[in-house]
Amino acid sequence: MSLTQDISGQTALVTGGSSGLGQATALRLAEAGVHVVVLGRSQEGLDDTVAAIAAKGGTAKSIRGDLAERGTLEAAVDQVVADAGHLNVLVNNAAVMYMDQASTAARDRWEQMFQINVFALIEGSQAAIRHMREKDVDGHIVNISSLASRLPGGGLYGATKSAIERYADQLRMELENDKIRITTIVPGGFATNLGRDINEQQQAVFQEKIGAQMEGLVPDAEGRTPLFGIPDDIARAVVFAVAQPIYLNVFEMVVRPSKNIDPAAFME
Numbered sequence: 364m365s366l367t368q369d370i371s372g373q374t375a376l377v378t379g380g381s382s383g384l385g386q387a388t389a390l391r392l393a394e395a396g397v398h399v400v401v402l403g404r405s406q407e408g409l410d411d412t413v414a415a416i417a418a419k420g421g422t423a424k425s426i427r428g429d430l431a432e433r434g435t436l437e438a439a440v441d442q443v444v445a446d447a448g449h450l451n452v453l454v455n456n457a458a459v460m461y462m463d464q465a466s467t468a469a470r471d472r473w474e475q476m477f478q479i480n481v482f483a484l485i486e487g488s489q490a491a492i493r494h495m496r497e498k499d500v501d502g503h504i505v506n507i508s509s510l511a512s513r514l515p516g517g518g519l520y521g522a523t524k525s526a527i528e529r530y531a532d533q534l535r536m537e538l539e540n541d542k543i544r545i546t547t548i549v550p551g552g553f554a555t556n557l558g559r560d561i562n563e564q565q566q567a568v569f570q571e572k573i574g575a576q577m578e579g580l581v582p583d584a585e586g587r588t589p590l591f592g593i594p595d596d597i598a599r600a601v602v603f604a605v606a607q608p609i610y611l612n613v614f615e616m617v618v619r620p621s622k623n624i625d626p627a628a629f630m631e
């Protein structure tokens with residue numbers, strides 16, 4: 364018996380599909396026969412994802428958009444439905460991690476992070492639900508949270524992730540009588556570009572703490588260590604969740620390498 368059901372022929376929109384976990388998720392969904400649309404700001408990253416999917420015989424498109432701008436995700440969802448006829452899967456994966464001090468962070472920084480990580484996710488989810496109901500299709504919304512939502516040192520970034528987890532809990536309740544399931548994936552440490560917005564001082568603290576934890580850890584052939592997994596580890600979890608029968612709801616999956624990152628690594 365297969366552990367998952369056939370999802371080929373479905374359509375998925377993956378935000379942040381231009382790199383990291385979103386790119387890996389797009390590849391895995393396409394491998395399962397799903398038509399994938401990836402959204403992000405980097406045209407190069409989007410093109411890489413679309414080309415990698417096409418090279419394996421899958422179908423993919425990209426939409427260039429900035430989730431810092433209100434209305435971007437709703438318009439993207441509308442576009443996917445207009446082009447493909449329906450949307451079955453929305454993976455709300457795009458996010459930024461600004462680890463500024465919660466007590467002093469500049470308003471434009473935390474406002475932007477909440478816009479990208481939280482408000483765009485709500486906007487996109489509402490648009491997806493509207494279309495899923497109208498087209499009467501099986502739907503899955505998968506939100507990528509973070510262990511930063513529940514560990515000390517998660518900062519305002521952790522607060523954005525707590526917010527999306529509670530939003531998902533609420534949606535799940537409201538959609539009990541719909542054919543739409545809501546899954547929260549909670550990753551631990553995975554090697555991606557997520558740290559690109561951390562300032563130099565924080566990078567130095569991070570490198571020092573992580574360096575000590577990394578000592579003696581040998582990466583496997585695909586680059587995993589017991590401290591940092593690879594994006595495909597999360598991609599497989601997403602596909603597992605969306606390929607369950609619609610009568611089931613995979614509420615939440617905490618997926619992390621065997622060793623946990625020292626939370627102090629995130630503090631200045």
Ligand SMILES: NC(=O)c1ccc[n+]([C@@H]2O[C@H](COP(=O)([O-])OP(=O)(O)OC[C@H]3O[C@@H](n4cnc5c(N)ncnc54)[C@H](OP(=O)(O)O)[C@@H]3O)[C@@H](O)[C@H]2O)c1
Nearest residue numbers: 379382383384403404405429430457458509553555556557
């Ligand atoms: N890596 C980890 O250890 C880890 C752990 C816990 C949770 N997560 C979560 O995993 C998710 C994916 O992150 P990642 O680790 O794969 O990092 P990443 O490689 O930096 O990917 C983030 C993605 O979000 C997109 N994005 C960021 N700002 C955007 C904006 N304004 N508009 C549109 N797209 C935007 C980026 O695309 P462009 O640059 O092309 O815009 C990129 O594709 C995030 O939700 C993150 O919080 C990651």
